[in-house]
Amino acid sequence: MVAMTTIQGAGIGLRSQHYTHILTHQPTIPWLEALSDNYLGGGLPLYHLEQIRAQYPITLHGVSLSLGSADPLNMDYLTQLKQLADRIEPVHVSDHLAWVSVNGHYFNDLAPLPYTESVLHYVADRILQVQDFLGRRILIENLSPYLQFRHNSLTEWQFLAALLDEADCYLLLDINNVYVNATNHGFDPLDYLDVLPVDRIKEIHLAGYEEQDQFLFDTHGYPVQPRVWTLYQQALQRFGPVPTLIEWDTDIPSFDVLMAEAQQADTYLCQHHLQN
């Protein structure tokens, strides 16, 4: 296993359907992103991940840190996550700006936070605790919330920018989520991108949304939509060739479909290199 501290180019989200394909054909991909939650119990999933890790750099992406929850941090979860990270030696460990549990009940879905100063300090403090525990900086990802709190005193992008600074953490910027939010909640996505600190953005996510009755739904079950590709190019102009990942979570297609999406992202990343 080669120690890796950086990644570049366009990677793909690792899904169990593709273990065999990857191990048999060893496709040319700069890195794969594993969903940490699937490997915490060890067993055969971890066995497969370790085989893949022997050949590819891995980033770990989770959904259950519940960074914004009023409940105490789940130390069992955090301990398992640390064990996994120590074993896999990922390039990055990431989770979301969200909460998934309250009063010990789990939502298993990413719920939004009120964007206020007091919540900002609270979440920043929890991220610092997590980073202390893991012994590394984490990346946090922006959501696509379908409900917003009335008493928000900050916009999501102001909240994020302040949080990255206060918690001294990095950003996993989901371009699809920015586009979905901008459409659903009526703002200019470029206003969002403009306030984000360039040096904190370590990874970009791209995925496909679904058009529902009057609003966009972030299903991660479709190819990246044309308007998201456009916003992605605008993001690259601002932030440079940030390593980019293709995510696909429902109705998972063949690996070749994901490769084609990753190649598209790679084309834009290379164009950016040529222009600069």
Add this chain to the structure above:
Amino acid sequence: MSTPPPELRELQRLFYGAISTKDADSIQQLQPQMRSTEHLSFERGLSAYQGSVVGKLSRALEDIYPVCCRLVGVQFFTAMARQYIRRHPSQSPDLGDYGEQLPAFIAQFEPAASLPYLPDVARLEWHWHRIFNSADQPGLDLTALGQVPPERWPELVLQLPDNAVLMTSPYPVHRIWQVNQADAASTETIDLNEGEVNLFLWRDQCETRIDLPNAAEWQLLQAFDSGAPFGEICVQLEHNADIDVTALLPLWVQRGWVTGFTLSRDESP
């Protein structure tokens, strides 16, 4: 330790109630706290979350119980899952922990009563899922075992793998399970009345297995599973000519069916 802002827990409690349990009071109290936009009204946003949460849990159940789903059809399964989800909120960050009570739920679920074998198929699928995802089992420490003096052998409590399960069903659930795998092309007919089956579910390194022990093996597996000391087991089985413990034991150690031991007297105060 940081304390959450006072309003946060209450907002999250309402949000959870409005979405997971669809509790009318929570919805009513949450609404004034939320902002509607031109494209996304409160009702639409709420229903997007409600659908997403149920969808996630329902898909988790489909992933863990694919054979049950195939036996009753996706529509029936999803409708049943929705009722299950309403009664059993998720208590773990890991979706792989969700659904343990589904076999018991199916047994009580009136519309599924015409498929009496379904709860056992579900039990088999739950065990399979847990064994597949369980941590690796260390092999038996033969050096440590070798240090136990012969006069203490009767006190040995031999242990089956932590992740192994003994399961009995009045139906041939292992065959129902097998012919209903996603990649199975079998048109085989299974006779539900072919008699009770005893199954030993375990993992041989990377391979999750369902084995059918013979009557003698089954009796010995049950004896080990009961945690009785070796001496007691030998006395119990003394008159059973079919069971040759001394022949089976080395075989099981080699196969990975016996993975640990304790000395019973060590445990007593």
